[in-house]
Amino acid sequence: MSFAVLLTIKVLAVLGLMIGGALVVIFAELKIGAHMQNRMGPYFAGGRFGWAQPLADGLKFMQKEDLVPDGADERVYKLAPYVVLMGTVGVFVVLPLSPRFVARDLDLGAFYALAISSLTTLGVLMAGWSSNNKYSLIGGLRAAAQLIAYELPLVLAVVAVAIQAGTLSISGIIEAQAVPVFTIGELNVALPYILTGQIIGFAIFFIASIAELSRIPFDMPIAESELTMGFVTEYSSIRFTMFFLAEYAGMLSMSALATAFYLGGYQLPGLSSTAIEVLGPVIFISKVFLLSFVFIWLRWTLPRFREDQLQSLAWRWLIPAALLNIAITATFKVVF
């Protein structure tokens, strides 16, 4: 196959996975949130269970007028949603759904994924700055402050994983979790990193990724009771849809990274490698949705932190804990 054809297929697959997955997660949020709150949730659109509600919402947004506020920095304002979306799409490129089902397996995959996902915050800052709205500005600046505070524990948590696996490639990290930890008779038991020493790392990664996605309890950049809608206050139409999509696609990509780093990716203890070839994507996606469910669960349960409380949580607890985690992991790596 020529390069161009292959590239087209890959781009379509990545976009399809991202948009399709995001729609599923949006629907899950609508429905799970509703049931947690004693509501029905959507049930008209699409006929059964209201499955088409996310699509209908998307279509509705697209019909709206694409407003640019007076006095906005038009070019930056229009570019911002693309930057946000790009930062999210970029992560999907390196996610391996099975040993061979990956758009591009980079040697520095973990590094690349974390770096490109920080781009979303740049987009948020652009949106907040260019909207010519004080609420947007505060929201954007909160997002930037949050990025600085939370990128560190996120990266430090992954450093420990990289040390334990001895590689920065995401496939490599997943393969490292297939190495048997111990044997019972004939059976080789391989365990994911969350069970073999990275439980603290997982907790740090998960908390930091909630902050990174700015979801409740860390949704201060949006904080609708304070900032109306934060950095998306002025956006409408397709650009709003992009922010919306990026939020949920981001949830997927963060869950996918956590799955790869801590939950063994497409591996499942007890399955042969041929079975994983076939079942890999199913296992991977199931784990991703499991983590996404936890995101949704937290959102409908907890109130919102205050910006200064979030900062002190990051700098006083998560970063020291992450550093300690690296030290412990490195010690074990050297000793054993």
Added chain:
Amino acid sequence: MTAADQGGTVHISDAAVSVELDTPGMTLNIGPQHPSTHGVLRLVARVDGERVSSLEPVIGYMHRGYEKLVEVRNYAQIITLINRIDWTAGYANEVPFVVAVERLTDIEAPERAQYIRVILTEMTRVSAHLLFLSSFPLELGASTPLMYAVRDREYVLELIEGVTGGRFHPNFNRVGGVKPVAGGGSTTKKQSQDLPAGFIAATNAMVERLRGTCITFDDLVSGNEVFLARTKGVGFITAEQVHQYGISGPNARASGVGFDVRKHENYLPYDKFDFVIPTETDGDCYARYAVRLAEIRESLNIIEQAVNDLPGGPLRSKVPRILKVPAGEIYVRGENPKGEMGYYIVSEGGRIPYRVKIRTASYSNLAVLPELMDGALMPDLVAILGSLDFVLGDVDR
């Protein structure tokens, strides 16, 4: 601003200060259309980044001129009108007014009517506080308590509707008692002049159910770490400020001022029931939340006692067909869910009052807001606004 700018002598210690960049604050106009201002309150905030340095509430967007409107209406018509002052507690608004008119005209409502007034007032208090329990966590970002509180508030509203025919604006009080017919039937038959069938059993069931709701809130909200972090130590109101600003109701009791009109004045027969006035001493947002949650429990106790020893008898005493109030003046206050509500009525004799001054709780409770902004952050502002539990209709009238 450095000492040099102010014209003072420059000290060496100012050098460190003067290298700081001059970052002027900005003026943020919050409202009148803003999700957390509970209606059309406008706040002109001077903010320095997240920090709110000064705040000025601008009210009046909802002024409907009640005090003037009631000067051209007779007493029966006024009851319909004053329902709407604090629309979260429609029934409780009526009570002090009719009691005031009854005292002016020397009519006493029969005991059964007084008990029904107590039951409905307390039900209104429960429903208003449930509304607080729904909106306050929502302001802090938790949307689920809203659904639970609103769902269970429906049980109370259904009972109020069953008795009065209205969920928010019952218009159920009459001078000299309560509306004779509840839930249909003929006015001439004594039997049909009563509460709807099964009311007592339904009320007892509601009381049980709402006690469960209080426990749900203890589990879901009261002990929540994030909720505690957001509300403890935020928005202190001192007991002194309570007296200065005339704060009343749960907001005052959260600051250790255990004043409750129900215990101090006999506008309704509260002395017949066994209940306590919950107070907290911290004076912060959490204390205001805790007081209201405890008040729901106490109100449920009162409702339970009242429905179970509801006396028999007529619902309304003899009142002339055209009510003429003798000349005189009176002030009667009652304990509304939001605090003390009072009516000062001046009558020159006749069917229409000369002047009615309405004292509402929300107005005084909101007035303290600028004082609470000392060093508060934007998110604290929202928490404090939510915890004060005001209604704009009650502020502006």
